[in-house]
Amino acid sequence: MKQSLDIDPKKQVSTDMPLKANTPESTSSLQDSASNPADTILHSTQRCQKAMEFLHIAFASLQQDSSQAHLDSLMHELNSLTHTDITMLMQNSSGKILLCDFIALLRERIYTLLTQGSLCGVKYLSLLLFTHTKCEGIEQDMRFDVFITMAQKSLFIDTHSDVENLLFIELYIVGKILRDMCDFEKIVSEYISLISLVDINLPLSLEHANFIVGHFESLGVDISTLLNALKKQLNKQIYFAYPKPRRRSILNWQLHCFWNVSHFFNHHAWLELYELWKELLYTMFENGGIEGIDEAMYMQFFMYHMCGNNFHTQEQWARFCEDIDRVAVGHYENFAKAQGIYGVSKSKRSEKIRIGILRDRLVANSPYKVEFSLLSNLLSNKAFTDKYEIRIYAMKLLEKSVDDEKIVHSYENLGIPVIDVVSGFHTQGFYNSHLQKALAIKEALNTDNISILISPNNGYGISDFILASRSASMQIYYSHGNFVYDVPCVDTKMTHICQNKRRIIHEGYEFYGVPVKMLERFYNPPLDTQAREKIAQIRSEFPQGSVILGSIGRLTKLNSKEYWQCVVEIMQRYPQSIYLACGGGNESLISECITSCFTQEAEAQAFLQRVHFTGYIDSGIYGHIIDIWLDSFPLEQGESRIEYVAKGGLSIMMSKIPQEQRIEGIKTSLKAWQGIPNKDGSHKTQEESEQAFKLIKESQFPLLAFSSKEYVEKALALLEHFVSGDKVYLSELKDKGQKARAIGDEMREYEGILAFMDAITQS
Structure with a gap:
């Protein structure tokens, strides 16, 4: 950015230095604050001064260079400011005048670009900074109506791709910002509603997702603004008026973008959407057929992730089981019977009894460490290996994360095959069919003559479908902490959380206690x-x-x-x-x-x-x-x-x-x-x-x-x-x-x- 010659050099600051520190300690606004009231005032004064210096330099440079390349660079540098900086400027008489002058000049420069047919791009959404508080003297600029109208008429018509829709969303939102320079919440809500309808797999969608995750906090988008916008799209009448891909997009943007915004991440307020999600799920089941079951199966997974990461108590999980899991397995069982796919394989049994373990994903988390240690102990026992063999069946829920190949190989090196019959469905990215995955895994279980199926999952659509359609003679739920998952298609339950008891009661339900000696390399690897x-x-x-x-x-x-x-x-x-x-x-x-x-x-x-x-x-x-x-x-x-x-x-x-x-x-x-005998065979005294x-x-x-x-x-x-x-x-x-x-x-x-x-x- 060029600097004006008439700016006092002592007041100039480096415009590529963020005003918001990027250190771990700055992740909390409280930690950025000074530790006493006097320091807080000084801190605010210094920030306001830095913001004014930034705008002085930006204003002067914009007077000298109005090219699109320069404007693009300026939009990037605006990310150094936060909504609190703008608020402080508005409370300062000199700052307010400078801000109004800067906004007026920005309008002129961007209007000229738009009339020349230039596109704004995602970075221009940083202009949302200036819409929190209306500057006196900054009136509506109706010149931007032509761009708003053109974009609005072109959005989501059948002849346009989602790449084109993204470009029109950018033009529409930027046009509204520049026309009104106020109504922050209204404009942000419109943006959230529109972006939620677009295919999230697109490269340009990734640019928007990065903008949202990276800048929504500094822009001042709070959780209530987000949820209010989402509630409109999750209204049953509005939601089902969209075609199926757009319905899936509404969920995908919540899960893969908005959820990952730092101050939205795992926020308890997400649970405000529970009843809306549940109503959509029930409607999907009511719609029935292959499409209804497929949508419901993904919706169940989506709810499991969004709710489960927020649940603190067994009571919450019990409600989820009552509202979601038990309802779901009833529909899955009826669907499987209607489609003639209910029940286990009638083919010839294998020499050994085969145990299948159904896994959501294979990563180095705590459940993996417990499971791998248990399997290592079992496979070291001749009485077990003479009678049983084990296979892992991967659901590969890439929506959570992709499998870690090192973990996959660890099972294979132990002598346990990892069966993958679902990766072929990943060509659709986050729009893959969970029903197709479930059917493919069920078929593999039958082909492989699995007699005992162990599921450590407690509420995914795929795993519940496989259990509900009866895919093994014995179906076991293995609990890693949810003790209230209770569906009729589970024959028995086990857990390693058992105080070394063979039988234990958790939350009124009986479990087989299976204590696990953890492998030393998990708990205390050499340094x-x-x-x-x-x-x-x-x-x-x-x-x-x-x-x-x-x-x-x-x-x-x-x-x-x-x-x-x-x-x-x-x-x-x-x-x-x-x-x-x-x-x-x-x-x-x-x-x-x-x-x-x-x-x-x-x-x-x-x-x-x-x-x-x-x-x-x-x-x-x-x-x-x-x-x-x-x-x-x-x-x-x-x-x-x-x-x-x-x-x-x-x-x-x-x-x-x-x-x-x-x-x-x-x-x-x-x-x-x-x-337990001592290693020398003697008894303990x-x-x-x-x-x-x-x-x-x-x-x-x-x-x-x-x-x-x-x-x-x-x-x-x-x-x-x-x-x-x-x-x-x-x-x-x-x-x-x-x-x-x-x-x-x-x-x-x-x-x-x-x-x-x-x-x-x-x-």
Whole structure:
């Protein structure tokens, strides 16, 4: 951008330097703020001055160069501004005059380009910045009506492709911005409604998606504006008036674009759309036929993803099962019977009993680590391998993520084939048919003579269809935490979350308990030189002498005021402590939750400076960075915490059961452990059992709280040992923890194989 010669050089700023910092600490607006009211005023004044300097330079350069290349560059640089900058300028008399002059000149330059037949492009949507507050003296410019009318008449007519529709959307929205220079919410709502109808697979759609994900927050588009726009498109009469591809697009843009906007991501307000989604699903089932079932199957997957990532409780999952899963499986069963595809294969059985496992996708997440460890234990047992063989059937839900080929190969190297009969349907991208996938997998299950089908899925349309159409003689639901998924096409249920019990009741439902000894390479992989250097480098980024508290997992589990009240009290007692919130989720919601623990805004802002949101991380690295894991409650982190502890980490945890009940549970487990022969064939003695009980109690109870008060007390006690450098105590506590885990691993390995074989032999 050229700079005007009459601008004071002392006031010039680099126009390619964003006004909004791009550091991890700046992801929360609270963290960008100063830590006391006086600093806040200074911070605002400085930002306003920078914005004015930016506009001075931009205005002068626009006077000198009105070419499209220069305007395109300016639109890109406008992304350095935020809606709050514009608000501050409007509150400043000089800033307001400068802003009005700049807008007037922009109008002239862009109008000239449009009259010459030039196209604006996605970047010109940055002009939305100037529509929040109307400038005095900036009236409607009716010259842009001709472009608005032309674009409006050309939108979504049969002779135009979606590439052309995208160009007309750009012209229509930019024309409205430049004509009115106000009505921000109305224009944004129109844009959301229009863009939602376009094929999301197109390259130009990707440009729009990148603009939305990258700039909606700085533009000031809030969640209510988004949801209000979507509610109009999700109205049953409006939705079904569109052709099927556009109906699918409305869902695709929610899932693959709007969901990924940082301050919309995993926001609880998405659940406001639940009833609308449900009504659409029910209407799809009512429409019936192949098309109705196909649409419903995708809609069920869509709802599972959007709702499931927001659910916190078993009660929410129970409602989803009642409203969605049970309704769906009833329709799927009727459809399968009507189409003559209900039931299992009648072909000749194979030499061994074949077990099929139905997987949504193959990636290195916690369910994979549990499943792979279980299968490794099973395949090391001759009694099992003599009778059974296992195959994985991939649903390949690319809408969630593509399969990791390393994970696919890990199964194959274990001797387990991964059956893929659905990739051929991916030529349609995000418009692939879930019904075609389900039918292809069902056919493969029948062809392969699968006798036992295990589904760790709890609500996908594809998996529910396969179960509802009866694809194996025995169909088992494997739970990784949803204990209320209950549909009639499931014959039995199992889970590794079982306290080493062969039978366990969760939420009123009976499960076969299948404990799993985790592979060491998942929980505590060896650290090479590069990993150690990475750990040291990350730790060096924090103040020297810091005690690093934190957790790893979905951020939604940290959305608990009760939890943060404890953490705040702990950290205020030890100012050298910081907190690492590791994992994906909506950071702004967690920041709001933390802020609610304070009565003074300045205190909240100061505290937030000590909370670091890392986003997705490598748990193998960060598991060695966090000094003390403060487990969340009432929702705990689960496998990620267990993985951390297996590395020798120390974790404060809130117990869900009373102390007396926990002690009795330890004694019961040790009775079973005592029955496991030692490796030399000898039997364990009563003395060994008593020593094991003492060891487990001494390793667990200093880290286990039974109330919020005790949670704080035990965390503070542990912190004191860190701060005082009491390495002997910490080493002894970690050593006891490792020995206690070894006892548990011995039991899980021995009992897990027996329990699994017990579960699959039940009729």
